[in-house]
Amino acid sequence: MGxxxxxxNMLSFTELAxxxxxxxxAMSRLASAIIRDYYDPIIGKEQNDYMIAAFQSxxxxxxxxxxxxxxxxxxxxxxxxxxxxxxxxxxxxxxxKFYLAKEKRGRGLGRGMLAFVIKEARxxxxxxxxxxxxxxxxxxxxxxxxxxxxxxxxxxDIGGGxxxxxxxxxxxx
Numbered sequence: 734m735g736x737x738x739x740x741x742n743m744l745s746f747t748e749l750a751x752x753x754x755x756x757x758x759a760m761s762r763l764a765s766a767i768i769r770d771y772y773d774p775i776i777g778k779e780q781n782d783y784m785i786a787a788f789q790s791x792x793x794x795x796x797x798x799x800x801x802x803x804x805x806x807x808x809x810x811x812x813x814x815x816x817x818x819x820x821x822x823x824x825x826x827x828x829x830k831f832y833l834a835k836e837k838r839g840r841g842l843g844r845g846m847l848a849f850v851i852k853e854a855r856x857x858x859x860x861x862x863x864x865x866x867x868x869x870x871x872x873x874x875x876x877x878x879x880x881x882x883x884x885x886x887x888x889x890d891i892g893g894g895x896x897x898x899x900x901x902x903x904x905x906x
Contacts, residue, residue: 744814744845749794749804757791760804763816764789767832775869780895787891802829803853807846814842819850819862825903826854828864847879851906860906865899873900880904 749756765785772781787793794804802820806813815833819826828850833842854862865887866873873883881902889897 743809744842744849745808745811746849747806747808749798749806751798752795754791754795757794757798760794760806760816761789761791763806763813764794764830764832767815767834770835771832772867775867780893783893783895784891787893797829804830805849807833807842809837809842815846817846817850819853821857821859822863824859825861825863826850826857826859828862831864843875844879851904854906862904862906864902865897866902868898868900873902876902 749760768785768789769781772784776784797818797820798804800820802818804818805816807815807817813834814837816830817828817832818830819828821827831843831846831850833846850862862881863884864876864881866876868886881904883900884903885901887897887899887901889899891897
């Protein structure tokens with residue numbers, strides 16, 4: 734287990750430790766599989782492959798950890814269900830990654846994950862949570878049901894001729 738382990742209802746959260754090379758490789762495998770399955774139909778395989786290589790490789794995850802990003806394996810009854818990552822920005826907690834495996838979606842597990850994130854935001858003294866979501870991502874509606882509201886649109890050049898065309902969603906705590 735990592736340096737941080739917590740159980741909420743049937744979910745457990747294990748933090749990926751800085752310097753854990755095997756853990757970063759496992760996180761990369763899990764993240765890549767979930768993201769590939771989910772985002773290939775939304776943004777296309779070419780852009781998704783680029784983004785996975787840039788943001789979810791073991792090396793990228795290790796760099797993010799060094800910069801203060803916290804990654805968590807999310808498990809249900811001992812089986813990986815998904816993962817998430819967040820970091821502190823000024824007066825908010827920025828939720829960078831929030832994913833469930835296909836077979837785990839639609840069962841309310843996201844609410845348990847969000848409860849954990851809210852607890853961490855409050856513990857860090859932050860008054861809101863923000864995240865970016867692709868404008869064509871059907872989870873926008875789900876985030877709305879969890880209390881998030883769109884505060885702005887962004888189009889960010891991520892290199893390789895690709896852009897992230899997103900809404901920024903915010904949850905006031």
